[in-house]
Amino acid sequence: MLKISHLQKHYRGFSLDCSMEVQPGMITGLIGRNGSGKSTTFKALLGLIHPDGGEIEVFGKKAEELKPEDKQKLGVVFAGSGFSMYLTAAGVANIMKSIYPDFDREEFLQQCRRFDLPTDKKIKEFSTGMKAKFKVLAALSHKAELLILDEPTVGLDVIARDEVLNMLREYMEENESSSILISSHISSDLESLCDDFYMIHAGKIILHEDTDVLLSDYAVLKVSEEEYEKLDQQYLIKIRKEAYGYRCLTNQKQFYMENYPDVVIENGKIDDLVVMMEEQV
Ligand SMILES: Nc1ncnc2c1ncn2[C@@H]1O[C@H](COP(=O)(O)OP(=O)(O)OP(=O)(O)O)[C@@H](O)[C@H]1O
16 A cells, blocks of 8 residues: 655754655554654655655655656545635535535535534634544545544544544445555554554664564563572563663563563553664664
8 A cells, every 4th residue: 555665864963864655544653752853754655845865655656756646545644634714614625525525515514413423504604622622523524445544633632533544444444455654653542553563763663563563572671680599581672771771671461460460560661662663782
């Protein structure tokens, strides 16, 4: 569905080198803290900036060879992008209808009402959460095969965030062969949504893993100096010195559970894993 190979972009003090894939029917998360390169990757994907190197393939074609009808199969949410804030939802619906053959105006307006978005109010008068929900609804409204969503939940309260994530789940249930690439700097947001994760740090992908594997095989060991000395360290990915001894990230939880039953092993939440993965050793 989407394949990025060594996408490069250089800014002063920042170099992106990103490779990743989004498979049909999958929701793929791109996680990284502020300034790690998520938006730069997305902008390059959408042709908004010119890459310095690498290749992007969408629907099996090189990005620069995409025809207008291919681009219609993309649904996009991007910070700062969107519609004129002076339009109403009904006005946006008219524009969408003229662009996308698969857009169903009535269905879209009904969805707006379902999510408490007034169809006769200007979008600039919407709250932050309302604007976010509206952008996602618009991106989902024309049966896109690939959704590219840059931080669609940013600035939302817990309830609005859940509503947006539920919209995406519902979309995938109804459109099984579609795919989503979604970014966030809050991985807990995506833990229950994504099939796999890429972690980006300082412009580089530092981890790619299935969510199931992350949740079942990754863990954080908390060990004293003495325990650490006796520990087989071959399956430790990151080690951090703490006041009590060491904090160690492993991707072989089972091995340590079986061989070191006395060691404290915490089931790492994805947020904890991200923090440890980003550290320099
Ligand atoms: N037009 C530009 N000119 C110079 N540097 C830029 C430009 N756009 C981005 N950068 C730099 O590239 C780096 C990555 O920025 P990017 O916006 O991709 O991060 P991000 O992961 O999306 O962050 P956030 O979560 O804050 O949105 C940053 O160091 C940023 O300063």
